[in-house]
Amino acid sequence: ALDYILRGRAAKYRPTSAENYAEAVSSFERALELDPQSPDAQLGLAQVLIGRVLDFPSSSAAADIDRADELANRALAAAPRSAWAHVVKGQVLRGQRRCAEAISEYETALSLDHNWAGALADIGRCKIRIGPIEEAIPLLEQAIRLSPRDPIPGIWYFRIGEAHLLQSHIDDAILWFEKGERALTTWHALRGLLASAYALKGDNERAAAELAEARKLNGEGYSWQSIARIRAGTRYETPAVRALAEATFFEGLRRAGVPEE
Structure with a gap:
């Protein structure tokens, strides 16, 4: 075994x-x-x-x-x-969209192992899902400092970018997405959010290229073909965070050319 x-x-x-x-x-x-x-x-x-x-x-x-x-x-x-x-x-x-309960599990893990960087990062992920989003970035940055050679730092860079995007910090979002892209060359979600950020910045050529790559990489799934389908696959759990996503992430996808249905 x-x-x-x-x-x-x-x-x-x-x-x-x-x-x-x-x-x-x-x-x-x-x-x-x-x-x-x-x-x-x-x-x-x-x-x-x-x-x-x-x-x-x-x-x-x-x-x-x-x-x-x-x-x-x-x-x-x-x-x-x-x-x-x-x-x-x-x-x-x-995965069950129960991030408040998930945070309790991650906190228990940290009480048993104070150096578990992944648990810190996962609390940060949940803060992006339920808020307050501004609390996510310090947790993710702490995880990176605690485990700089972690095999999956690109995911943490991506999540920091997502937190910046939802807060309309577009330049910061692009910086972190591009940093994550160097480690996550085959992950559709990063390319899709980067497409949104480029479109919000007005860089339509790069937005189109990243959107095409996201569609190619995803295979089975919501495929980045429509706003409705992408929205159904996202995991923003609270009305406040969903409203931020509509104003940033989904608005960027619309500007990149993704249809509503």
């Missing part, structure tokens, strides 16, 4: 893509078949299942969330003081 666990982790830490998620899921599934009680296999599989839901929405999302929740609960029951188990449970709650 250990060999498949290591393969799953290796795939998880490669650049974010649907293909790498599929490889990670397959490896952790095989590990769990060989050792059904392995917490590393349980939590590894739960983490990549919920990560796939969050990053690449698809028709399997509901089933993936249910499976990840069941695995996280099993791991927590066996090891209630596992920081990793609480982080994964938080990710499941985030």
Whole structure:
């Protein structure tokens, strides 16, 4: 089982893509078949299942969330003081659009392991979803300082850019998106938000190029084809944050040429 666990982790830490998620899921599934009680296999599989839901929405999302929740609960029951188990449970709650509860799980993880940079970053992600958005950036920056060599810093750069975009700090958003783009060359979401930011800046040529790349990379999902479809796939949970998204993210997409329906 250990060999498949290591393969799953290796795939998880490669650049974010649907293909790498599929490889990670397959490896952790095989590990769990060989050792059904392995917490590393349980939590590894739960983490990549919920990560796939969050990053690449698809028709399997509901089933993936249910499976990840069941695995996280099993791991927590066996090891209630596992920081990793609480982080994964938080990710499941985030996938269920329950960020307030997810923050409690991440805070529990930090009480068990003060240096868990990912838990700090995930609290920042939730602040972007429910507010106050201005609290997100210091948390994400702290995570980067705490773990500068983390395999996935590009995602944290992207989230800082998203927080700036929602606050209409367009130049700052572009700076952080471009920094993240160097590490996340295959992630559709970054390209889509960067398209929005470029359009808000008035750089229509770059906006069109990034939008085309987002559509090419996404595959199955909301595909960046219409505002309605993209809106349905986003995870902004409160009316205040949704209003900010309408005025910034979605307005930029409209200017980039994305139709309403």
